Amino acid sequence: MSPHVTAFFDExxxxxxxxLREPEGRACAIVDSVLDFDYASGRTDTRSADAVIAQIEAQDLDLQWILETHVHADHLSAAPYIQERLGGKIGIGDRITVVQATFGKIFNxxxxxxxxxxxxxxLFRDGDSLQIGQMRCDVLHTPGHTPACLTYVIGDAAFVGDTLFMPDFGTARCDFPGGSAEDLYDSVQKILRLPDATRIFVCHDYMAPGREVFAWESTVGEQRARNVHIGAGRDKAEFVAMRQRRDASLAMPRLIIPSLQVNMRAGQMPEPEDNGLRYLKVPLNGL
Incomplete structure (x- = not known):
């Protein structure tokens, strides 16, 4: 089974x-949707989600799943908006409860x-499966970036979230609460045990130095051979030391504060206050 995959890049x-849709039939799913958000004004916009919705409607597809690979720290999820427009079920890893407990405290x-x-x-556990029409999707628990990270494997395609980037950019950071470089190493090995020809679809691309175009698709074989952080047989101790050094030098994502508060609620905004407005909190010196 080889799903048809269309990518929408949010610059x-x-x-x-x-x-992603089945090769023959109307069933489809969305992985890692984006709700546009202007932090300076506090305004949301749905243009990115609307582009995906327009494609589904133009092809007369049946949206069955809106899947999250993890609680994102760099963008807001549009899952509730898409569900309201087209239906479908929203799914994420069952370790979301750990993320909610952690950030529920941080955001009081x-x-x-x-x-x-x-x-x-x-909520999916490691080894669970779901159906997208005639396509079977197998779920791998791949923690490290966060405790709840999942990889969705559908035929010859694997949607890995932030666990892996393109081979010339490496792997995800592990310094958020609940992250673990040791766990990430083990999770990547799990992904790299898939067949070499398996297509790897990453959640982000930051255009590594020397590359002139954005990219988001590689293969297991390419990742195993050329990933700059973990390819060519790099051992666990070396990887963990590299990851910890690198993470210590990274700034926080620009949208981490609104993203975590919204995404741990499955894309819903916080409950309105007495004046009818919804508010996001900024924990001073809390992250």
Missing amino acids: ATNTITYL EGTRFQRDGSQFDR
Whole structure:
């Protein structure tokens, strides 16, 4: 089974949203949608999600799943908006509860914020599967960047979220609360055990030095041979030391504060206050 994959690149956040559909039939899914957000004004916009919706409607597809690879720290999810427009179930890894507990404390969320993952329609464990029409999707738990990261494997395609980048850019950072370079190493090895020809679709591309175009598709074989952080048989101790040094030098993502608060709620905004407005919190010196 080889799903048809269409990529939508959001230049503002360097995020790639994927629309995947069965080769014959109407069933489709979306992986890692984007809600446009202007931090300076606090305004949201749906133009990125609308582009995906327009393609689904133009092809008369049946949206069955809106999948999240993890709780993103660099963009807001458009999952609830897309679900309202087209239906489909919203899914994420079952370790979302760990992420919710961690950031529920950091953002001092009250009792109205449920930390049981109930904002999502389905919580996936390692080894679970789901159907997208005639396509079977297998779920791999691939933590390290966050405790709840998943890889979705559909036929010859694997959607790896932030776990891997393009081979010339490497791997995800592991310094957020709950991250682990040791876990990331093990998760990448799990992905690299897939067949060499498996297509790897990454969630972000920041255009590595020396490259002139954005890119988001490689293969397991290419990652195993050429990934600058973990390819060519780099051992675990060397990788962990490299990752920890590199992470210590990285700035926080520009949209981490709004992204975490929204995405741990499955893309929903916080509950409105007495004046009818919704607010995002900024924890001073908390991250």
